[in-house]
Amino acid sequence: MKYFYYSGCSLEGTAAEYDTSTRAVLRELGAELMEIEDWSCCGASAAESASYLLSMVLPARNIALASRTGIEADFVVPCSACYLNLRRVGDHVHRDEALAQRINEVLSEEGLTYQKGLKTRHLLDVLANDFSCEDLDERSRRKLSGFKVAPYYGCQCLRPYRDFDDPQQPASMDPLIEALGAQVHPWSAGARCCGAGLMTTKKNVALRLVGDILSAARGADCIVTVCPMCQMNLESFQSKISRERGEKLDISILYLPQLLGLAFGIRDRELNLHMNLALTEPFLHKLRTITGC
Amino acid sequence: MSTNEPNTNASPPGTRGADAMQTLAGRLSACMQCGTCTGSCANSESMDITPRHLWRLVQLGLKDCIFDSATFWICSSCYYCTLRCPRGLPLTDAMGELKRIAVAEGLFRDRTSPLFYRTFLDTVRRYGRVREMEVMARYFLALRSPAVSAGFTPLGIKLLMKGKIKPRIPGMSGRGKLGPIYDKVREMEARS
Ligand code: SF4
Ligand code: SF4
Numbered sequence: 001m002k003y004f005y006y007s008g009c010s011l012e013g014t015a016a017e018y019d020t021s022t023r024a025v026l027r028e029l030g031a032e033l034m035e036i037e038d039w040s041c042c043g044a045s046a047a048e049s050a051s052y053l054l055s056m057v058l059p060a061r062n063i064a065l066a067s068r069t070g071i072e073a074d075f076v077v078p079c080s081a082c083y084l085n086l087r088r089v090g091d092h093v094h095r096d097e098a099l100a101q102r103i104n105e106v107l108s109e110e111g112l113t114y115q116k117g118l119k120t121r122h123l124l125d126v127l128a129n130d131f132s133c134e135d136l137d138e139r140s141r142r143k144l145s146g147f148k149v150a151p152y153y154g155c156q157c158l159r160p161y162r163d164f165d166d167p168q169q170p171a172s173m174d175p176l177i178e179a180l181g182a183q184v185h186p187w188s189a190g191a192r193c194c195g196a197g198l199m200t201t202k203k204n205v206a207l208r209l210v211g212d213i214l215s216a217a218r219g220a221d222c223i224v225t226v227c228p229m230c231q232m233n234l235e236s237f238q239s240k241i242s243r244e245r246g247e248k249l250d251i252s253i254l255y256l257p258q259l260l261g262l263a264f265g266i267r268d269r270e271l272n273l274h275m276n277l278a279l280t281e282p283f284l285h286k287l288r289t290i291t292g293c
Numbered sequence: 294m295s296t297n298e299p300n301t302n303a304s305p306p307g308t309r310g311a312d313a314m315q316t317l318a319g320r321l322s323a324c325m326q327c328g329t330c331t332g333s334c335a336n337s338e339s340m341d342i343t344p345r346h347l348w349r350l351v352q353l354g355l356k357d358c359i360f361d362s363a364t365f366w367i368c369s370s371c372y373y374c375t376l377r378c379p380r381g382l383p384l385t386d387a388m389g390e391l392k393r394i395a396v397a398e399g400l401f402r403d404r405t406s407p408l409f410y411r412t413f414l415d416t417v418r419r420y421g422r423v424r425e426m427e428v429m430a431r432y433f434l435a436l437r438s439p440a441v442s443a444g445f446t447p448l449g450i451k452l453l454m455k456g457k458i459k460p461r462i463p464g465m466s467g468r469g470k471l472g473p474i475y476d477k478v479r480e481m482e483a484r485s
Contacts, residue, residue: 003384009423009424009425011459012424013423013424014426014452016457038369040422040471044413046409046410046411046414046417047417048389048393049389049392049393049396049407049410050410050414051479051482054478058474060470063476105481106477106478106481107474109474109476109477110473110474146457155369155371155373157373158372159372159373160372160385192335193336193371193373195369195371196369196370196371198336198369199431200409200432202367203444205336205369207367209336236448236451237448265372275457277451278421283340286419
């Protein structure tokens with residue numbers, strides 16, 4: 001299976017471990033990733049506050065670069081915000097024919113043309129639907145038995161587009177976690193908001209949201225995420241939140257492909273677990289008993 | 294299409310100038326004030342007026358009250374209200390539209406969010422891509438608020454130790470990699 005891989009800016013920077021583990025896991029599963037040459041930022045949450053047209057043009061530019069190759073393949077996008085931005089272009093163009101013309105008038109500055117057609121998919125969608133549990137089982141060198149994993153989905157891979165899961169009670173990660181021999185932590189916080197960009201602009205509002213999520217995860221060995229913004233918000237302020245709430249809320253936070261990679265036996269050179277900001281001693285201890293190192 | 298967003302007959306989003314508020318009011322005219330949006334919003338307690346109240350003000354065109362409020366800046370785009378609104382209204386997009394109008398017309402009291410977004414977009418124009426921590430550094434410099442920056446210092450140090458950020462801020466002059474695209478957007482929006 002071939003995909004256009006849109007890593008997005010975070011995965012080149014603070015979320016490098018998400019990039020390397022995603023590439024390694026997809027390679028193990030037999031997927032081929034095609035780079036989008038000269039790709040640019042999708043506009044994140046900033047573009048819409050400046051200009052509607054710009055918020056459409058920035059993601060459309062990347063789709064235009066991919067379609068220029070003439071290859072027909074789905075986009076796979078690991079960042080939920082990038083996924084939503086790329087995904088909504090096709091939707092908005094579908095509702096408003098004149099929009100495509102406006103986008104293309106801008107893109108002609110670079111000799112590019114946006115065309116409908118290429119499908120934008122979130123990494124979780126691809127992992128959950130393009131491979132079977134047998135595929136995962138076959139690749140697994142060790143079982144993660146004894147691990148209780150809290151699947152955290154966040155918002156923008158689920159809403160507003162219900163491409164692959166229930167937008168309020170998501171479950172697409174459950175079979176993946178179980179295929180690795182781990183247990184799913186039963187909770188209802190998986191689809192709650194982590195505060196996203198508010199962590200920068202309205203920190204206290206975001207800290208409250210994160211605190212509630214960490215609290216709901218008590219009893220699990222780790223939380224797995226599928227978005228660099230969620231990961232960063234959940235892992236970065238645990239001691240501050242614990243202090244403020246007078247509760248011990250530290251918990252390991254991993255990207256989903258890192259968890260898959262642990263079962264697949266992928267080396268740390270690619271998993272880069274040492275880059276994670278929140279890995280607790282009990283978690284690492286449990287891991288050592290399984291990996292034997 | 295699998296969203297709740299309706300096919301409104303009103304003008305598309307992104308309309309400029311005095312029409313923008315009217316266009317938005319048109320898109321939200323079907324709001325029946327049921328309060329589902331407020332009940333679905335994890336941030337409503339942190340807002341000075343609730344989402345339901347805000348949509349009423351938009352319907353009534355009470356611009357002063359709307360932009361006196363910080364409610365739309367507290368929206369974290371979780372899309373719960375959009376998902377659950379029984380009238381299928383594009384509420385998260387409407388929050389975005391209010392941010393856009395506030396920035397375009399200078400209608401904000403607290404400059405943190407507009408400043409952050411502008412810093413971010415300038416970096417994208419210049420390089421095509423961003424390094425989040427570089428954006429943060431520029432933002433703190435522009436904000437000139439030691440208190441806010443200090444809140445992020447421990448994180449910055451942690452990220453440095455993990456080799457995730459490089460302490461280097463390149464210059465921002467010149468037209469930039471995406472300059473032609475930005476200029477064209479501006480030109481087209483001035484026309485319409
Ligand atoms: S949920 Fe929809 S109809 Fe109900 S108050 Fe909110 S915007 Fe209006
Ligand atoms: S999208 Fe914004 S306003 Fe709507 S529920 Fe989420 S945070 Fe609240």
